[in-house]
Amino acid sequence: xxxxxxxxxxxxxxxxxxxxxxxxxxxxxxxxxxxxxxxxxxxxxxxxxxxxxxxxxxxxxxxxxxxxxxxxxxxxxxxxxxxxxxxxxxxxxxxxxxxxxxxxxxxxxxxxxxxxxxxxxxxxxxxxxxxxxxxxxxxxxxxxxxxxxxxxxxxxxxxxxxxxxxxxxxxxxxxxxxxxxxxxxxxxxxxxxxxxxxxxxxxxxxxxxxxxxxxxxxxxxxxxxxxxxxxxxxxxxxxxxxxxxxxxxxxxxxxxxxxxxxxxxxxxxxxxxxxxxxxxxxxxxxxxx
Amino acid sequence: xxxxxxxxxxxxxxxxxxxxxxxxxxxxxxxxxxxxxxxxxxxxxxxxxxxxxxxxxxxxxxxxxxxxxxxxxxxxxxxxxxxxxxxxxxxxxxxxxxxxxxxxxxxxxxxxxxxxxxxxxxxxxxxxxxxxxxxxxxxxxxxxxxxxxxxxxxxxxxxxxxxxxxxxxxxxxxxxxxxxxxxxxxxxxxxxxxxxxxxxxxxxxxxxxxxxxxxxxxxxxxxxxxxxxxxxxxxxxxxxxxxxxxxxxxxxxxxxxxxxxxxxxxxxxxxxxxxxxxxxxxxxxxxxxxxxxxxxxxxxxxxxxxxxxxxxxxxxxxxxxxxxxxxxxxxxxxxxxxxxxxxxxxxxxxxxxxxxxxxxxxxxxxxxxxxxxxxxxxxxxxxxxxxxxxxxxxxxxxxxxxxxxxxxxxxxxxxxxxxxxxxxxxxxxxxxxxxxxxxxxxxxxxxxxxxxxxxxxxxxxxxxxxxxxxxxxxxxxxxxxx
Numbered sequence: 001x002x003x004x005x006x007x008x009x010x011x012x013x014x015x016x017x018x019x020x021x022x023x024x025x026x027x028x029x030x031x032x033x034x035x036x037x038x039x040x041x042x043x044x045x046x047x048x049x050x051x052x053x054x055x056x057x058x059x060x061x062x063x064x065x066x067x068x069x070x071x072x073x074x075x076x077x078x079x080x081x082x083x084x085x086x087x088x089x090x091x092x093x094x095x096x097x098x099x100x101x102x103x104x105x106x107x108x109x110x111x112x113x114x115x116x117x118x119x120x121x122x123x124x125x126x127x128x129x130x131x132x133x134x135x136x137x138x139x140x141x142x143x144x145x146x147x148x149x150x151x152x153x154x155x156x157x158x159x160x161x162x163x164x165x166x167x168x169x170x171x172x173x174x175x176x177x178x179x180x181x182x183x184x185x186x187x188x189x190x191x192x193x194x195x196x197x198x199x200x201x202x203x204x205x206x207x208x209x210x211x212x213x214x215x216x217x218x219x220x221x222x223x224x225x226x227x228x229x230x231x232x233x234x235x236x237x238x239x240x241x242x243x244x245x246x247x248x249x250x251x252x253x254x255x256x257x258x259x260x261x262x263x264x265x266x267x268x269x270x271x272x273x274x275x276x277x278x279x280x281x282x283x284x285x286x287x288x289x
Numbered sequence: 290x291x292x293x294x295x296x297x298x299x300x301x302x303x304x305x306x307x308x309x310x311x312x313x314x315x316x317x318x319x320x321x322x323x324x325x326x327x328x329x330x331x332x333x334x335x336x337x338x339x340x341x342x343x344x345x346x347x348x349x350x351x352x353x354x355x356x357x358x359x360x361x362x363x364x365x366x367x368x369x370x371x372x373x374x375x376x377x378x379x380x381x382x383x384x385x386x387x388x389x390x391x392x393x394x395x396x397x398x399x400x401x402x403x404x405x406x407x408x409x410x411x412x413x414x415x416x417x418x419x420x421x422x423x424x425x426x427x428x429x430x431x432x433x434x435x436x437x438x439x440x441x442x443x444x445x446x447x448x449x450x451x452x453x454x455x456x457x458x459x460x461x462x463x464x465x466x467x468x469x470x471x472x473x474x475x476x477x478x479x480x481x482x483x484x485x486x487x488x489x490x491x492x493x494x495x496x497x498x499x500x501x502x503x504x505x506x507x508x509x510x511x512x513x514x515x516x517x518x519x520x521x522x523x524x525x526x527x528x529x530x531x532x533x534x535x536x537x538x539x540x541x542x543x544x545x546x547x548x549x550x551x552x553x554x555x556x557x558x559x560x561x562x563x564x565x566x567x568x569x570x571x572x573x574x575x576x577x578x579x580x581x582x583x584x585x586x587x588x589x590x591x592x593x594x595x596x597x598x599x600x601x602x603x604x605x606x607x608x609x610x611x612x613x614x615x616x617x618x619x620x621x622x623x624x625x626x627x628x629x630x631x632x633x634x635x636x637x638x639x640x641x642x643x644x645x646x647x648x649x650x651x652x653x654x655x656x657x658x659x660x661x662x663x664x665x666x667x668x669x670x671x672x673x674x675x676x677x678x679x680x681x682x683x684x685x686x687x688x689x690x691x692x693x694x695x696x697x698x699x700x701x702x703x704x705x706x707x708x709x710x711x712x713x714x715x716x717x718x719x720x721x722x723x724x725x726x727x728x729x730x731x732x733x734x735x736x737x738x739x740x741x742x743x744x745x746x747x748x749x750x751x752x753x754x755x756x757x758x759x760x761x762x763x764x765x766x767x768x769x770x771x
Contacts (some may be wrong), residue, residue: 039401040421041403041421042399042402042403042421042422042424042425042427043424043425044425044426045422045424045425122511122512122572126572127572127577128569128572128573129573129577129580129581133572142567144568144572145569145571145572147571147572148568148569148570148571148572150736150738179329210690231512232513233571234510234512234513235514236510236514236571236732237571238730238732238733238735238736238738239730239733240736240738250726253395253396254397254515254722254725254729255722255723255726256421256722256723257723262603279419
């Protein structure tokens with residue numbers, strides 16, 4: 001009779017699993033429960049109010065403005081930094097000796113704290129007292145800070161975040177591009193491929209998995225956007241830059257309506273889950289192929 | 290070699306930038322700081338959230354009494370340590386008062402108290418912040434201490450009452466604030482403008498300032514959206530009138546009444562005319578606004594009296610006496626000198642600490658409710674510590690600088706007006722949380738995303754729900770209410 005072999009894998013993953021359950025699953029479940037209550041975040045008196053929070057959100061104009069802004073954020077992030085990052089990575093690919101210097105220089109905004117980046121933009125660029133805006137105004141140009149306009153503020157916030165983020169994508173893409181087999185590249189060159197064809201038919205298929213993964217990460221990150229909006233505009237002017245993250249924060253800590261904040265939080269997770277689901281499906285498809 | 294050097298330099302720049310982002314400036318060099326630490330105690334800074342904790346390593350054997358405070362500027366932290374903590378620590382040998390300066394004190398406090406943790410002395414940003422904490426049983430009733438220290442007799446009645454819930458005292462406002470008009474004397478003199486005594490005169494000067502290419506007034510909500518509530522509260526006091534607001538807050542009237550509507554419309558008119566710094570409102574904070582006022586770019590800064598503390602940085606040397614403060618000018622609806630009652634902060638006692646710690650917390654709060662404390666703190670930190678006492682005659686201003694003296698005058702004037710019942714209601718003191726948030730959202734009206742009627746209907750709905758839950762603090766009666 002053979003003794004069943006003990007599987008050490010379970011024991012080894014236990015600590016990580018325990019931490020995940022404690023700090024992700026339990027709070028996650030509590031958030032779902034809270035979204036059906038009128039809890040204010042402090043009081044022990046909690047009433048279950050069914051779908052009331054969700055019903056109110058569906059009648060709330062600002063909630064839909066927040067979703068729209070998250071979508072704008074996502075569209076901007078899956079295009080602008082991806083294109084800039086890819087272009088920079090392709091250019092750096094041929095700069096074998098100096099690319100380390102460029103990477104470090106490009107990464108500086110990424111490693112700075114969001115609060116520092118936001119202060120830089122608020123005080124050096126957008127400030128009407130000492131910033132670039134003030135300088136150009138002084139020269140007689142009729143310009144004002146884009147943060148002051150309801151039409152441009154969300155793009156300005158996303159722009160600052162993109163400025164801080166694109167270099168991260170450059171580094172990731174560059175690392176992936178460098179994994180492309182050189183024999184394929186050389187063969188394509190001998191066959192007369194131009195730069196675009198080289199990118200389209202040689203590099204792109206090789207880095208497709210990385211690009212897909214980053215796409216999903218960007219979508220998830222875009223629906224979790226919070227810091228730059230909070231720091232630059234606080235969701236204003238007149239809620240024009242409100243995203244789901246800032247709206248949930250405002251419910252939780254300003255209006256003391258944690259139940260409603262939890263409901264908003266669930267929507268943030270919901271969009272992230274959709275992106276994760278798409279990624280899982282795509283990955284499986286690729287594996288099958 | 291050259292490339293390696295460049296790479297190293299860039300790496301160093303990156304690390305330096307990271308450290309800059311994470312460090313907490315205490316306004317002194319490392320050497321200075323070390324000397325100060327040796328002399329005055331230990332200061333630790335949490336790089337993650339900017340919290341600064343001040344404690345004395347020589348008192349490690351003493352029990353700690355904790356006070357969490359907002360992340361005040363370094364000179365203000367030093368003043369609190371010296372005038373409050375060091376004095377208290379020297380007064381006995383069992384406890385040590387440890388002050389933590391936390392930039393996110395409001396959210397930290399709510400979270401800690403919800404988990405039955407938190408400091409012994411509970412800082413609050415206003416009585417309305419206190420209401421949910423009382424409802425949750427997180428704060429200790431302070432009536433016994435009020436009797437022991439005679440707080441009810443010494444503190445201005447509206448402020449004392451604002452800290453009570455169902456007749457029991459849970460918090461004390463320890464710094465008054467009011468909305469008014471700071472003006473640059475030189476700008477007014479140079480342009481031949483008189484100090485305005487009515488809203489029409491104020492508007493006339495602002496119109497002329499705009500024509501001359503100046504700001505009508507400087508202010509802004511950059512980095513702190515709740516600045517909006519200053520103007521919401523201001524127009525409610527001076528256009529809707531204290532009696533109307535009193536009736537709304539006590540449920541006698543709805544918020545969508547014609548007087549409140551007129552107040553919100555007036556704020557919108559000011560916004561449209563560019564009286565609130567025009568399109569730069571969202572790009573200016575109070576410091577920048579006061580810098581512009583000092584630089585003579587505007588005749589006025591309309592804002593809270595606690596702005597005296599930031600004025601000290603810009604009105605220096607020969608400019609120091611260029612600034613002055615007046616209450617908001619008379620309006621047709623409110624002709625008398627009337628002050629919107631605001632609070633710099635409130636202090637309460639944590640219900641989840643030992644009885645001994647509660648007693649010590651009360652003793653420390655009482656130290657902060659003395660005219661001597663106000664005097665010493667105002668000398669070092671003008672503009673914040675306007676203790677709401679009935680009698681401020683013992684506050685000696687002879688050693689104070691111009692700004693500190695001006696601030697004490699303002700607090701004494703508020704005290705007189707409050708005793709006469711001439712006061713209005715600042716939303717962060719008297720409005721429950723969601724209604725207060727509705728006032729913060731007044732910019733929705735300014736930017737035309739909602740009509741005044743719809744805005745007030747929504748506010749009324751929020752208020753009705755909170756009123757029903759008993760979340761409205763006690764509302765003192767202003768003059769004219771029977």
